[in-house]
Amino acid sequence: TLNLRLLLNSPNTEQFDTEESPFKNKNPRWQNRAVLMPPGKENPGETMPAADAMDRQHYLDIHHGMANITATPLRVGPGEMGKAVTVAKSEEEEMEKMFKVNYFNLMISNRISNDRSLADYRPQGCFAKKYSRNLPKTSVILVYHNEAWSVLMRTVHSVINRSPRHLLEEILLIDDASTREYLGRPLDDYITKLPVPVRVHHAKERRGLIGARLKGAELAKAPVLTFLDSHCECSKGWLEPLLDRIAANRSTVVCPVINQIDDRSFAFVNATEVSHIGGFDWNIIFNWYNIPQSEKDRIGGDKSEPVRSPTMAGGLFSIDKSYFEELGSYDPEFEFWGGENIELSLKIWMCGGILEFVPCSHVGHVFRKHNPHKYKNTTYNVVGRNNRRLAEVWLDEYKYLFYANQPETMKIDPGDISQRVQLRKNLQCKSFRWFLQNIYPDSHYNFAFVGVGQLKNVASGACLDFGKAAGHGGKEFKGKDATNVTSNTVELWPCHDGKIQLFIRTDKKEFRYIHMCLDYNVQFSFPFLYECHGQGANQQWIHDLKTQALHHSSSRLCMDLPVPGSMVPTMKECSGAPSQQWEFAIRYPG
């Protein structure tokens, strides 16, 4: 019945796949990599799978002018309707070998048609929506370095199959100096047979995805740019809702809902609504976060309404071309991979635009657990340098929070940033503080602070340190950056340069580390770190600059040295003794 419905469907009778999906009700756990994984050995032996015999008539049928593109022919085969694919036991060894070529299941991908069918992932409210008759055309830009043939072609075919022909100016393939043979002549030949203009630019020198996208933007003919990663699948109706938002307001930048394509089974996960928004942490690394209540209230329960997001994931979005240029596109000195998505997101919001996820647009992306890319042998940390530039230009004083967390980044030369600073001035962009308060209130950065530095005990010369929990009542850190911690002891250690002694003094008189605050409760004899609550009380510390005493507000006790044999400071009646004298040695701003 499902296929019958697909054959017969018309836009008004469309419903989504009601068939039980193994992924139903499971929230995909979307996690970006925190670090670049070491690249695997690239397999030069990968070959181009026999390309699907292309059904030209099928393309012609769906591309006569404003043809009805919803008519999907009945298809059988592995992975159709976005289903998971498995292989025989006997093939598993080979499968694992092939997995390492691109860090996704190449064997399975090669068996799935370039034209595989997908379900309809749009929430109900989308079907009644009317889009402008004058939508702008778009150039779809795909950048890649050594992408697998089947995955790249499925991206291209899904764009062709599911974009109204009159809205698709062209597909631009920007080959970031790939070395695989099939991405040369064989690809050049193949794309001439496609029913939509597809152009390829073979970059001679590797620039990374950011440089490659800039090249694509430069070559694009259409008034709207649509960027996709090279391992995506566009689902039915993906394009019109994106273009419609831009047609209504050229400074709205839109992202589709990014459905997960499983890196092992190539199942297209059946997510319908916007379940998360984008943000970033103190490493300036993108991550997914819950939609704040304020945004839910703004939308008012309509699952088909676009959801505003502080940042984009980076790979999948549409933007008015002239607006992209006006915003200074990407920082041209960014290299390789990373940071460009945050830079663009900050510019959009701080300089008067809007960034949103559009629930009526669904595009799948193969989420990988490892990064397969090697970049040039640079002597510096490439992503760190991108982020350093970003921090210097866009984060204002909050850059110190990034440096407090990644002190090594301070040693990287960011190069000349004067043009980017000038750009920000010319665009009269608002402050990062404004962005936090108005666009990203849930951010871990969202507080005002006085400085970042060490708390040094005058009598002993030792520093308060939260790196080593010794089990004095508190718990050890669970995560590298204390993100999931509920409480933790602090200790006194010889002072050093490391970040585990850097506390942030906030305007609420807290001593903070990311979202953990120095806290004290009279049940205990020692201070500890506890999730910041912003209510003052047990997390408020008055530092008397004359006597150098550190008064705990609610208990009126003072922080004192540990008892002999311990490293954990104590809380005592204030006495003015040297053991109760503390210096807050500010490192940033330096």
Ligand code: LR7
């Ligand atoms: O040197 C390179 N040259 C390239 O052309 C390295 C990569 N690339 C291409 C690559 O083929 C792919 O098409 O660049 C694209 C992104 O690289 P991926 O897919 O290896 O990385 P990713 O999916 O983790 O990338 C996410 O973060 C990047 C940070 O710079 C970019 O913003 C990507 O566009 C972004 N991808 C997405 O937003 C998809 C959703 C993932 C999430 C969250």
Ligand code: MN
């Ligand atoms: Mn990707």
